[in-house]
Amino acid sequence: MNGHFAAAGNGSAAQNYEHGIQVVDEDKAFNTNLNDYLTETHVAEAGFNYHLISVFGSQSTGKSTLLNHLFGTEFSVMSESERRQTTKGIWMSKNKREGPSNGGTKMADNILVMDVEGTDGRERGEDQDFERKSALFALATSEVLIVNIWEHQVGLYQGANMGLLKTVFEVNLQLFLKDKQSQTRSLLFFVIRDHIGHTPLSNLRNTLIQDLTKIWSSISKPQGLENSKIEDYFDFAFAALPHKILQPEKFVAEVDNLGARFTTGHRSTKDQEFVGGVFLPEYHRRIPADGLSVYAEGVWDQIVNNKDLDLPTQQELLAQFRCDEIAREVLVAFDTIIVPLEEQQAEATRLGKATVLPDLGATGAGARERCMKAFETQASRYHKGVYTMKRGELEAKIDARLKTLYQGQLSAAHKAGVNAFSDAVTGAVKAGQKAGGSYEFAEIVEKQKAKTLEIFKKEAQGLSIPGVAWSNFKPQYRLFEKELDEVSARLRKEEMRRLAIRVERWVKSRLGDAIGLEFNKLGSGRGGTGAPETGELPPTEKDLWDRVWTVFLGIVSEAESRFTDRAKSFEASEEEVQVGLWRLRRKSWVALRERIEEEVMESNILMKLRENFEDKFRYDEEGVPRIWRPTDDIKGIYNKSKESTLELIPLLSRFRLAETYAPPDLPGFIGPQPAGAEPEDEEDLPPIGGVDEEDGKSLEEEMTVLSESKRQDLVVRFKKMADAVYVEATRSTISGISQ
Ligand code: GDP
Ligand code: MG
Numbered sequence: 001m002n003g004h005f006a007a008a009g010n011g012s013a014a015q016n017y018e019h020g021i022q023v024v025d026e027d028k029a030f031n032t033n034l035n036d037y038l039t040e041t042h043v044a045e046a047g048f049n050y051h052l053i054s055v056f057g058s059q060s061t062g063k064s065t066l067l068n069h070l071f072g073t074e075f076s077v078m079s080e081s082e083r084r085q086t087t088k089g090i091w092m093s094k095n096k097r098e099g100p101s102n103g104g105t106k107m108a109d110n111i112l113v114m115d116v117e118g119t120d121g122r123e124r125g126e127d128q129d130f131e132r133k134s135a136l137f138a139l140a141t142s143e144v145l146i147v148n149i150w151e152h153q154v155g156l157y158q159g160a161n162m163g164l165l166k167t168v169f170e171v172n173l174q175l176f177l178k179d180k181q182s183q184t185r186s187l188l189f190f191v192i193r194d195h196i197g198h199t200p201l202s203n204l205r206n207t208l209i210q211d212l213t214k215i216w217s218s219i220s221k222p223q224g225l226e227n228s229k230i231e232d233y234f235d236f237a238f239a240a241l242p243h244k245i246l247q248p249e250k251f252v253a254e255v256d257n258l259g260a261r262f263t264t265g266h267r268s269t270k271d272q273e274f275v276g277g278v279f280l281p282e283y284h285r286r287i288p289a290d291g292l293s294v295y296a297e298g299v300w301d302q303i304v305n306n307k308d309l310d311l312p313t314q315q316e317l318l319a320q321f322r323c324d325e326i327a328r329e330v331l332v333a334f335d336t337i338i339v340p341l342e343e344q345q346a347e348a349t350r351l352g353k354a355t356v357l358p359d360l361g362a363t364g365a366g367a368r369e370r371c372m373k374a375f376e377t378q379a380s381r382y383h384k385g386v387y388t389m390k391r392g393e394l395e396a397k398i399d400a401r402l403k404t405l406y407q408g409q410l411s412a413a414h415k416a417g418v419n420a421f422s423d424a425v426t427g428a429v430k431a432g433q434k435a436g437g438s439y440e441f442a443e444i445v446e447k448q449k450a451k452t453l454e455i456f457k458k459e460a461q462g463l464s465i466p467g468v469a470w471s472n473f474k475p476q477y478r479l480f481e482k483e484l485d486e487v488s489a490r491l492r493k494e495e496m497r498r499l500a501i502r503v504e505r506w507v508k509s510r511l512g513d514a515i516g517l518e519f520n521k522l523g524s525g526r527g528g529t530g531a532p533e534t535g536e537l538p539p540t541e542k543d544l545w546d547r548v549w550t551v552f553l554g555i556v557s558e559a560e561s562r563f564t565d566r567a568k569s570f571e572a573s574e575e576e577v578q579v580g581l582w583r584l585r586r587k588s589w590v591a592l593r594e595r596i597e598e599e600v601m602e603s604n605i606l607m608k609l610r611e612n613f614e615d616k617f618r619y620d621e622e623g624v625p626r627i628w629r630p631t632d633d634i635k636g637i638y639n640k641s642k643e644s645t646l647e648l649i650p651l652l653s654r655f656r657l658a659e660t661y662a663p664p665d666l667p668g669f670i671g672p673q674p675a676g677a678e679p680e681d682e683e684d685l686p687p688i689g690g691v692d693e694e695d696g697k698s699l700e701e702e703m704t705v706l707s708e709s710k711r712q713d714l715v716v717r718f719k720k721m722a723d724a725v726y727v728e729a730t731r732s733t734i735s736g737i738s739q
Contacts, residue, residue: 020093
């Protein structure tokens with residue numbers, strides 16, 4: 001044995017820990033590799049299923065020899081020839097006797113044995129310090145304390161062993177002063193060596209108990225514990241072993257019997273007697289095996305620095321340390337699953353993509369559950385208060401991560417859902433238009449909305465964790481639904497616009513035909529020149545505007561009912577319909593104005609006037625073409641016809657109804673702007689005189705078809721043209737004469 005910390009070597013671990021591990025060395029330094037050893041020997045994973053035994057006794061009383069025989073350990077023993085101290089500090093080894101003993105009893109699992117440096121004036125001079133410290137350490141950690149004693153020492157009250165026991169009792173009281181509530185008991189297991197057999201074990205036992213009671217009464221007890229009895233803290237067990245060298249076979253057989261007692265046991269509920277082996281649950285220090293090294297180190301640190309050993313505080317510190325450590329460990333597994341998802345989401349966000357991660361709810365909840373379960377399994381063995389707090393911290397940490405992830409997921413689902421909805425509705429409308437325009441907008445919206453909502457709902461429900469308040473995503477669902485309604489409203493508005501455009505086109509095309517027809521009637525002046533005495537225009541000409549207005553009203557009214565029916569079918573609001581109709585009337589009026597302007601374009605109107613004139617000039621009242629004779633009053637007819645046609649010009653110049661000789665009630669027709677109209681509803685609407693007052697243009701101006709200058713110009717051109725017709729007519733008469 002090299003005496004150095006075992007794990008520091010390069011050899012295999014099994015070799016390194018051949019002799020166990022030196023927990024505390026001769027310089028009182030604690031070995032930080034203890035946990036390695038516990039991991040190596042699989043004790044660390046055992047939870048509470050392990051046991052700790054320490055051995056005490058004078059130096060060279062065969063302690064190490066006993067442990068090696070009992071537990072198959074390889075603590076070094078003093079060689080027969082050199083009688084010098086071997087065990088230094090405190091050593092620990094795991095029981096290597098795995099199988100059942102001769103008697104067929106299997107020892108308890110995971111027994112850790114501590115071989116404590118012998119106490120004897122000879123081993124450390126007069127240094128009682130280490131003795132006290134190691135006793136305190138052993139008591140704070142061990143369930144069973146083996147007191148190794150020669151038979152001939154029994155009853156020697158002043159012997160070295162008794163001094164040690166006094167120390168043990170004193171430090172024990174000191175411990176319990178701080179840790180009253182846990183009341184951990186220990187077993188003092190006396191193993192009497194070189195038992196010759198003359199004195200029965202029961203006698204030796206009585207003697208020892210008397211001595212122990214004497215020692216107990218002699219120690220000074222702290223305040224409040226003056227009347228405490230030794231049995232309040234300790235149980236006792238006894239065994240005797242024959243001389244190892246003189247009776248080697250008997251020795252081995254008895255050691256084997258002794259080994260059979262290192263099994264778990266309990267107190268009978270009837271008479272409180274032990275049943276089974278020496279390991280009673282009440283002896284256990286309840287330090288989880290994976291925290292044992294940290295706990296032991298903390299305890300030793302307190303002891304070595306002569307601080308008051310406060311085990312409850314040590315246990316809390318241990319719990320904090322271990323719970324943090326366990327939390328870090330379980331988070332590694334959580335991160336393995338969650339970090340890639342977080343990265344994927346961050347990347348999608350960076351690229352502005354609405355990526356919905358598949359199965360996120362199941363994955364997240366699974367990772368959360370496994371993480372918390374793993375933590376609970378390991379950490380719940382530690383101090384309850386600390387554990388509960390740390391569990392809360394871990395859960396908060398995990399949930400904060402999941403919450404961010406889930407909210408990101410839902411905002412992606414929200415975005416993707418809104419896009420999908422908008423695309424689906426637009427697509428269905430397009431398909432409907434392609435298929436001839438028979439589609440029900442409201443139905444499309446309803447169907448797509450239900451479909452999109454269902455997808456979102458499934459996602460939100462998938463993310464919800466039962467019993468976890470933050471994972472209720474109803475508000476997000478409602479927000480999503482609200483946005484779909486907003487999108488629907490926008491799409492409906494677009495649909496309204498499309499409808500309006502269709503209806504406006506229809507109005508234009510109807511106006512094109514109908515108005516053209518009315519103006520064409522001007523071309524035929526065959527109705528004659530009107531009442532001869534009044535010179536009034538014939539009815540077909542006089543009531544031109546009345547007819548135009550009536551036709552216009554008819555078309556618009558039909559368009560209005562088409563628009564209303566269709567808009568109602570996709571659940572447009574009354575307000576929206578009113579705005580649409582108002583726009584339609586304005587647009588229709590503008591279309592009518594354009595149509596009229598087209599009719600009165602110079603070339604068109606001149607042709608119509610010419611036709612009108614020629615019809616009046618060339619045909620008689622019965623509509624029969626005139627054959628000019630020299631006797632005919634060509635000039636008179638010419639003048640009359642010309643005057644009659646000229647009268648058309650002022651008529652054409654202004655849109656006036658015959659009866660009232662006033663413009664039609666355009667403002668009344670268009671009506672006031674409806675309440676629901678928004679600024680963008682007016683953007684594409686040119687101002688209308690007399691309707692949009694702020695524009696400054698009057699109704700009179702709006703109704704002016706031909707300006708004054710155009711009128712005069714038209715008169716001049718028409719006259720020239722009429723003159724030409726007249727000249728031609730007179731010439732034909734002359735030529736008729738000459739023929
Ligand atoms: P420790 O210092 O208490 O650990 O004692 P050791 O186990 O190193 O043994 C000290 C010496 O006692 C060694 O020389 C052993 O051979 C011897 N020894 C061991 N067991 C017995 C025993 O049962 N009886 C006697 N008489 N000697 C023993
Ligand atoms: Mg020894």
